Amino acid sequence: MENTAFKEIAELKKEMHELKTEIERLNGICHIGFVLTRERDLDKLLPLVMTEISKAIDADRSTLFLVDWERMVLRSKFAENLEIDRIEVELKMGLVGLSVLSGKLINTANAYEDLRFNPEIDGKTGFRTESLISAPFFNNEGDVMGAVELLGKETGIFTKEDEKNVLKVTSMLTKINWDSEKDTDTAKKMVYELRKLTECKRGALFLLDRVNGELISVMAEGLEQDIHLSLNLGIAGLAAITGQELNIPDAYSDIRFDKRTDEKTGYRTRSLLCVPIKDQSDSVIGVIEVINKKTGVFSDSDMDLLKALSSIVAISVENAILLQEQNRQFRSLLEVLAASIDAKDHLTAGHSQKVTEYSVKIARELGFGESEIDILSVAALLHDYGKLGTDDNILKKSGKLTNEEFDHIKQHVANTRNILDKMYFMRKYRDVPLIASCHHERLDGSGYMNGLKEDKIPFMAKIIAVADVFEALTAQRNYREALSPEDAFEILEQNAGIKLDENIITALRKNWQKAIANESLQDRVMS
Ligand SMILES: [Fe+2]
Numbered sequence: 001m002e003n004t005a006f007k008e009i010a011e012l013k014k015e016m017h018e019l020k021t022e023i024e025r026l027n028g029i030c031h032i033g034f035v036l037t038r039e040r041d042l043d044k045l046l047p048l049v050m051t052e053i054s055k056a057i058d059a060d061r062s063t064l065f066l067v068d069w070e071r072m073v074l075r076s077k078f079a080e081n082l083e084i085d086r087i088e089v090e091l092k093m094g095l096v097g098l099s100v101l102s103g104k105l106i107n108t109a110n111a112y113e114d115l116r117f118n119p120e121i122d123g124k125t126g127f128r129t130e131s132l133i134s135a136p137f138f139n140n141e142g143d144v145m146g147a148v149e150l151l152g153k154e155t156g157i158f159t160k161e162d163e164k165n166v167l168k169v170t171s172m173l174t175k176i177n178w179d180s181e182k183d184t185d186t187a188k189k190m191v192y193e194l195r196k197l198t199e200c201k202r203g204a205l206f207l208l209d210r211v212n213g214e215l216i217s218v219m220a221e222g223l224e225q226d227i228h229l230s231l232n233l234g235i236a237g238l239a240a241i242t243g244q245e246l247n248i249p250d251a252y253s254d255i256r257f258d259k260r261t262d263e264k265t266g267y268r269t270r271s272l273l274c275v276p277i278k279d280q281s282d283s284v285i286g287v288i289e290v291i292n293k294k295t296g297v298f299s300d301s302d303m304d305l306l307k308a309l310s311s312i313v314a315i316s317v318e319n320a321i322l323l324q325e326q327n328r329q330f331r332s333l334l335e336v337l338a339a340s341i342d343a344k345d346h347l348t349a350g351h352s353q354k355v356t357e358y359s360v361k362i363a364r365e366l367g368f369g370e371s372e373i374d375i376l377s378v379a380a381l382l383h384d385y386g387k388l389g390t391d392d393n394i395l396k397k398s399g400k401l402t403n404e405e406f407d408h409i410k411q412h413v414a415n416t417r418n419i420l421d422k423m424y425f426m427r428k429y430r431d432v433p434l435i436a437s438c439h440h441e442r443l444d445g446s447g448y449m450n451g452l453k454e455d456k457i458p459f460m461a462k463i464i465a466v467a468d469v470f471e472a473l474t475a476q477r478n479y480r481e482a483l484s485p486e487d488a489f490e491i492l493e494q495n496a497g498i499k500l501d502e503n504i505i506t507a508l509r510k511n512w513q514k515a516i517a518n519e520s521l522q523d524r525v526m527s
Contacts, residue, residue, distance in 0.1 A: 050062045050063075050064055050078050050080055050148070051080060058153055058154045058155065059133075059150035059151060059152055059153055059154075059158075060151055060152025060153075060154070061079075061080045061127070061150070061151050061152060062078075062079075062080045062148065062149065062150045062151070063076050063078065063079045063080065063087065063148075063149045063150075063151075064076065064077045064078040064079075064146065064147075064148050064149075065077065065087075065089075065096055065100075065146045065147050065148075065149065066145060066146040067091060067100055067144060067145065067146050067147075072090065072091045072092065073088050073089065073090055073091055074088070074089050074090075074091055074096060074097060074100065074146065074147070075087070075088050076088070077146070087121055087124065087125075089118065089120060089121060093118040093120070094116070094117060094118030094120070094121075095108065095111065095114065095116055095117055095118070095132060095134055095149075096134045096147050096149050097118075098116055098134075099134040099135060099136050099147050100136050100144055100146065100147050102136075103136050103138075103144055104136070105133070105134070105135040105136075105163060105166065105167065106132070106133070106134045106135075107132075107133045107158050107162075107163055108131065108132050108133075109130075109131050109156065109157040110130055110131070111129040111130060111131070111132045112129070112130075117129070117132075127151070129151050129152070130151075130152060130156075131151070131152060131153040131156060131157050131158055132149065132150070132151050133149070133150045133153075133158045133162060133163065133166055134147050134148070134149040134150075135147060135148050135163075135166045135167060135170045136170065137170040137171075137173040137174060138170075138174050139174065140174060145173075148166060148169060148170055148173070150162075150166065199293060199294045199295065200271075200273075200290045200291060200292050200293045200294060200298070201291060201292035201294065202267070202290070202291040202292060203288070203289065203290045203291070204217055204227075204288075204289045204290075204291075205217070205218045205286065205287075205288055205289075205313070205317075206218065206229065206236055206240075206286050206287045206288075206289065207285065207286040207317065208231075208240055208284055208285055208286050208287070213230065213231045213232070214228045214229060214230060214231060215228070215229040215231065215236055215237060215240055215286070215287055216228055216229075217229075218286075218317075227261060227264075227265075229258075229261065233258040233260075234256070234257065234258035234261070235248055235251070235254075235256060235257055235258075235272055235274050235289075236274055236287045236289055237258075238256055238274075239274040239275065239276045239287050240276055240284050240286075240287050241284075242276075243276050243278065243284050244276070245273075245274060245275040245276065245303060245306070245307060246272075246273070246274045247272075247273050247274075247297075247298050247300075247302075247303055248271065248272040248273075248274070249271055249297040249298075250270065250271065250297075251269045251270060251271070251272050252269075252270075257269070257272075269291050269292065270291075270292050271291070271292055271293045271296065271297045271298055272289065272290075272291050272292075272298075273289070273290045273291075273293075273298040273302060273303060273306055274287060274288070274289045275287070275288050275289075275303070275306045275307055275310045276310070277310045277313050277314045277317060278310070278311075278314060279314055279318055280314075280318075285314065285317060285318070285321075286313075286317060288306060288309070288310055288313060290302075290306065334378060334381050334382065335353075335381065337381075337382065337385060338352035338353065338356075338381040338382060338384075338385070339352070339353075340388075341384055341385055341387050341388060342384075344387060344388075344390075344392060344395060345392075345395055345396050345478075347396075347475070347476055347477060347478060348475070351384065351471060351472075351475070352380070352381050352382075352383065352384055353381070354471045354475075355380050355383065355464065355467045355468050355471050356377050356380040356381050356467075358466075358467035358470060358471060358508065359376055359377065359380040359460075359463050359464050359467040360373055360376065360377055360380075361508070361511045362463050362466065362467060362504055362507045362508050362511065363376050363463060364511075365507035365508070365510055365511045366503070366504070366507050371428070372460075374428075375428065375429055375431070375432065375435075375460070376435070376460045376463060376464075378429055378432050379431075379432045379435035379436040379460060379461075379464060380436075380463075380464050380467065382416065382420060382432065382436050383416065383436045383437075383439045383464050383468065384412065384416065385415075385416050385419055385420065385436070386411070386412035386413055386414065386415025386416030386417070386418070386419060386437075387412045387415075388415065388419070389411070389412070389415045390408065390409060390411070390412050390415075391408060394408055394409060395409070396478055397478065397479075398478040398479050399479070400479075410440070410448045410449065413437045413438075413439070413440055413448060413449045414437070414449050416433075416436050416437045417433055417434075417436070417437035417449075420432060420433035420436055420437070421433050431458065431460075434458060434461075435458050435460045435461045435464070436461075436464070437449070438450075438452065438457055438458055438461035439461055439464040439465050439468055440465070441456075441457045441461060441465070442465070442499040442500070443457070443462075443497070443498065443499055443500065443501065444498055444499055446499065447465075447499070462500070462501045462504055463501075463504055465500060465501075466492065466500050466501065466504045466505055466508060467508070469491075469492060469500065470488055470489075470492060470508060473487075473488035473491060473492075474488045485512060489505075489509055489512075492505045492508075493505060
């Protein structure tokens with residue numbers, strides 16, 4: 001008797017343990033879903049999160065506001081149970097604004113008794129606010145991005161428990177990439193999560209290159225370099241060609257396995273799970289692979305998991321490809337624009353390109369991050385775009401310019417500003433028009449178009465200024481021959497700290513000397 005009871009308990013314990021593991025897995029899947037969807041599926045995700053939270057704490061309606069610091073307003077990104085699709089209120093009015101500005105949660109039982117309450121939204125929506133709870137949320141860097149507001153607790157007042165739940169949601173919102181431009185880390189995180197869930201040693205994500213018949217690793221753990229796998233060889237290639245998933249318990253006894261990658265990397269593959277990633281039209285765009293299950297071989301449930309995840313991965317991969325294509329298109333457009341300006345005069349052909357090249361070199365020397373370098377290079381490419389409106393005869397004149405003619409030339413920076421202000425730039429690039437149009441400002445205020453001084457000039461504009469002068473001096477002009485780099489540096493240095501930034505000039509010189517050292521090294525190797 002006793003024995004059976006023990007057995008039953010043991011059985012039950014085992015089941016409970018299995019259930020617990022299953023729940024942990026499900027949580028893991030949800031987490032990945034969250035990580036992956038966070039960038040571009042906000043419109044789907046936010047309503048879900050907001051409706052859930054208002055259900056959980058018995059609120060009548062919920063709204064999520066994003067703050068626009070430039071215009072100092074709060075704009076609704078999601079509003080539950082509302083007819084109007086967008087609410088916009090001034091940041092410095094009302095309780096939500098207060099929670100954003102103070103960075104603190106606000107909980108009030110009767111809004112109309114609170115002097116700080118702004119009844120303007122009620123006026124627009126026809127809803128009468130009574131109890132209200134509002135909490136700010138932040139991005140990863142700790143900047144306030146907006147606030148979550150919940151109205152109308154059914155039992156009258158929001159409790160301490162409700163406050164805790166709201167804070168849970170706002171801390172979750174921190175993980176969202178509100179700038180939605182960075183995509184580089186997604187693949188890394190994804191593979192890491194996959195590997196954790198399937199309890200294996202390594203994971204990799206490959207994208208299919210149909211033109212060259214290869215799989216190229218986007219992310220392969222434990223490897224520094226990208227790996228290229230031929231489609232005709234190996235398990236990953238087979239999964240890509242057939243569109244079928246494969247579970248290989250012992251790679252070295254499977255003739256389809258290609259040992260060469262192991263030979264190259266010095267890693268020994270034992271068990272292997274491989275699932276193709278398919279796009280919306282069901283064609284294969286890549287492969288996910290996990291290697292060496294810690295406890296032996298991969299199970300059917302590992303396979304199910306990987307298959308379920310591959311569809312989420314597919315969305316993320318398609319998004320990443322789309323983003324890449326958009327970036328490429330943006331770049332090529334900029335280069336065409338820049339080239340069209342330089343083409344006005346054969347002597348200035350390539351000027352914008354070269355100024356960009358020097359600016360980027362200076363920025364690297366100064367330790368700029370890639371994202372800042374990107375912004376700088378867009379501004380540098382477009383800095384002279386306003387020359388589109390400059391008279392060709394004046395631009396190409398070989399003699400000395402009259403005062404009127406010089407005034408006309410100066411006008412090109414104002415034109416640059418006007419044209420670029422009309423162009424739509426993504427959030428990240430919003431300072432490009434300002435930076436580009438300040439490239440003739442000088443530290444002592446002697447520059448144009450606004451005679452800005454020192455700190456009033458954007459630092460990136462100071463970089464472009466040095467690059468611009470250096471390029472102009474070392475290139476041939478209608479009115480003089482090209483100067484040697486040494487002579488050009490001498491002129492720059494005469495102006496250091498007076499008109500041009502000294503550190504920037506030093507950075508350019510350093511970079512120049514390094515390039516010369518490299519060249520002479522190469523010459524020695526060649527000879
Ligand atoms: Fe210029």
